[in-house]
Amino acid sequence: MASIVSIKNVVKRYTRGKQKVEVLHGIDLEVAAGEFLALMGPSGSGKTTLLNLIGGLDRPDQGEVEVAGQRIDRLSSGQLAKWRARHIGFIFQFYNLLPVLSAERNVEVPLLLTNLSRSQRKKNVAAALAVVGLSDRAKHKPAELSGGQQQRVAIARAIVADPTLLVCDEPTGDLDRETAEEILELLQILNRQHGKTIIMVTHDSRAADHASRRLYVDKGRLTSGEEAQHAAA
Numbered sequence: 001m002a003s004i005v006s007i008k009n010v011v012k013r014y015t016r017g018k019q020k021v022e023v024l025h026g027i028d029l030e031v032a033a034g035e036f037l038a039l040m041g042p043s044g045s046g047k048t049t050l051l052n053l054i055g056g057l058d059r060p061d062q063g064e065v066e067v068a069g070q071r072i073d074r075l076s077s078g079q080l081a082k083w084r085a086r087h088i089g090f091i092f093q094f095y096n097l098l099p100v101l102s103a104e105r106n107v108e109v110p111l112l113l114t115n116l117s118r119s120q121r122k123k124n125v126a127a128a129l130a131v132v133g134l135s136d137r138a139k140h141k142p143a144e145l146s147g148g149q150q151q152r153v154a155i156a157r158a159i160v161a162d163p164t165l166l167v168c169d170e171p172t173g174d175l176d177r178e179t180a181e182e183i184l185e186l187l188q189i190l191n192r193q194h195g196k197t198i199i200m201v202t203h204d205s206r207a208a209d210h211a212s213r214r215l216y217v218d219k220g221r222l223t224s225g226e227e228a229q230h231a232a233a
Helices: 047-054 077-087 103-113 118-131 147-159 177-192 225-232
Strands: 003-016 019-032 036-040 062-067 088-092 165-169 197-201 213-218 221-224
Touching: 003 047, 003 197, 019 047, 019 197, 019 221, 036 047, 036 177, 047 062, 047 165, 047 197, 077 088, 088 147, 103 118, 103 147, 118 147, 147 177, 165 177, 177 197
Parallel strands: 036 197, 036 213, 088 165, 165 197
Antiparallel strands: 003 019, 003 062, 213 221
16 A cells, blocks of 8 residues: 655754754654554653654654655745645644634634635535534534533544544543543544544553554654563563
8 A cells, every 4th residue: 555654764853952952863654545553652752753744843854754745844834834734634632722713613724725615615614523423513612612522623623624644642632531532433433434544642552552553652763562562571
């Protein structure tokens, strides 16, 4: 199966004070179309940095990042913004909903960057809310929704423009176990029934169990889960 994500020899450094700290050390990664990948690792391991590079929120200091057939490390800031709007759906731990807008208006936000008509935007929003089971909450504002419902709105917003890839950063980190399980099952449905490629950062092994593959990021390097477990033992 073709790769949606192809990363070659990626290095990322940050400046802390007068020091340059290398966070990722020559990462190689291939993610197939239709895969559900969990990236695990302790805080500070580099997993969110890697996710941000894949989602076009950051740039590598060296190496190649190709997503959806595009070398995004070569794009200008303006080109990258347009590329993200077309190809990436973001789901974060904290839902990042606009409190003054209803659920349907929050979901519509990414479509405002497109050329879709108002009527088509409305149809797409209704379809996305139906997928996440919130058609009856379309007019409710975030404060009128539970945490799980807010995350479902955030997922609807992420899928409304039919992105190539969903990137999720601790999507259940702010939820209780039962609600987290519901959100993870929804992600599985998006993956298995709707064919969405998903990359999810998580520290929770029970969350990672919902993915089709897991990799472990440790001190800026990628290993399989089995290798990481042996190293810990």
